[in-house]
Amino acid sequence: MNDLSPKTPAGLSGTDPALFYDRHVFLCTNERMAGHPRGCCKSRGSEKLRDYMKARAKELGFEKTRINSAGCLDRCELGPTMVIYPEGVWYSVQTPADVDEILETHLKNGGRVQRLMLTPDQVPPKKK
């Protein structure tokens, strides 16, 4: 199949309204049947990590940051996965300590948690 994807890089427009959330975090909470070869983020514990992150973000007073559940982000083998917009940075998170580090380093201080970041070449096996 030809790739007919849009050719404009990101469609950014200087006239768009301001962001509704300064940072919008999506954690995959998709569930697959037990034994599925790709596994799923839910079976890897993503719901507890989402709940923890929501609670901590609220405690920290991050009022313009939204922590959301998402359906399958299609990087299951690397999960639990998370993507933060508008910057489009992806993380694989395993523990509450990972979440704490992302809250502090990325969301509070604008840095990156290099040890947890995913890169675009980390593609699901089915797509290679």
Place this chain on the structure above:
Amino acid sequence: MNDLSPKTPAGLSGTDPALFYDRHVFLCTNERMAGHPRGCCKSRGSEKLRDYMKARAKELGFEKTRINSAGCLDRCELGPTMVIYPEGVWYSVQTPADVDEILETHLKNGGRVQRLMLTPDQVPPKKK
């Protein structure tokens, strides 16, 4: 409560990896109990609109565009709601024709569907 949100505007960094999806679309499919005063995007038909958008994006060959479900985006009264990143543009979609117009005008051609766009001042009543 003091707003302790991050003060850096969007944390964009010139050294971040390339976007994994050129455009990442999130449609709220959250469900609330019948009779909830805020209603919910699911009861307003968001799942059918998501399914339609996924199928049409595939048919159109938008390989680097991902259509995702999301949990509550917290703009329920305006739903079904959708946000497209990295640009952070929000839409309220009611019909398959609305979806078609967003696919063609926004995702294919990089424009905006002004008649469906939400602006940041359209805030849920509970937050006013």
